[in-house]
Amino acid sequence: MNFRQLRYFCEVADSGTLARAAERLFVAPTAISMQIAQLEEGLGGMLFDRTARPMKLTPLGLFFLPRARELLANGQRLEEETRDVASGKSGWLGIGFVRSLLNSVLTDAVRAFRQRHPDVKLDLVELLSEHQPAQLRSGRIHIGLSRFAGPQEPPPDLRHELLFEDPFVIALPAEHRAAKRGKVSLAELSGLPLISYPKDPQSSFAQHVIGQLRALGMQPRVGHEAIEIHTALGLVAAGLGYAVVGASVAQRAQSDVAFVRLPALKALTTVVAVTRVDEEGPLVASMLTTLATVRQAAQKL
Structure with a gap:
């Protein structure tokens, strides 16, 4: 499958006949017919019902048409952007x-x-x-x-x-009693499950956080593992536990999550x-x- 085949297919679908598509594209009808036949062979099914006049799309063709148009549009946009970069018009x-x-x-x-x-x-x-x-x-x-x-x-x-250096803070549900104080104690935190993130075999961030909590004498209990931080904060908002995040995350804080200090936690990211x-x-x-x-x-x- 190539862009020429997609272009010819979309033009025939819009024109209804090979002849009209050939006039618009300034190519011979036989060239269009050959390219569409090759496209159909590669896809494993017929895109047009050639017994109808004008030709009609088959169910496979109806499935393929919007996706072909999207691919053509993306290809044209990529070509234009690449030319702009190459010419120095944009970077x-x-x-x-x-x-x-x-x-x-x-x-x-x-x-x-x-x-x-x-x-x-x-x-x-x-x-x-x-x-x-x-x-x-x-x-x-x-x-x-x-x-x-x-x-x-x-x-x-x-x-x-x-x-910048970013100290750790604790993300808690906004209704937690520690939210108004702006800080939470080790005892209060020990009773809650930890929402750990990111869940990725190459990342050591979650294990480092757990290690920092253990160094304070806690035995954190992981209740949930989130793939990324916004999922973790969503689970915090749902009342499923707490998360340990960088303080800068609170700059655009969501209203259902409170960010508070754990005074004993001095580590930085x-x-x-x-x-x-x-x-x-x-x-x-x-x-x-x-x-x-x-x-x-x-x-x-």
């Missing part, structure tokens, strides 16, 4: 990010960056910190916005730029921008500057 910047940063630095940084570079295509990819290095090395993204619990030594080919050591693109530099500026402005509030 492209790929950013991988952990989901917790949607509540803090990422949203404001993207808004500010787009004001400065309206013609640059931003490709935002949600990735756990542990998955970002492979995407940086492959060129899929230019910047990885990562959150680490515990010390991290970047590999030789990657650079870590510290954006670090939020870093990860780039390749040989990365010298001006758009990358501009985004790194924007991230730093946004974070500094947030700290002054």
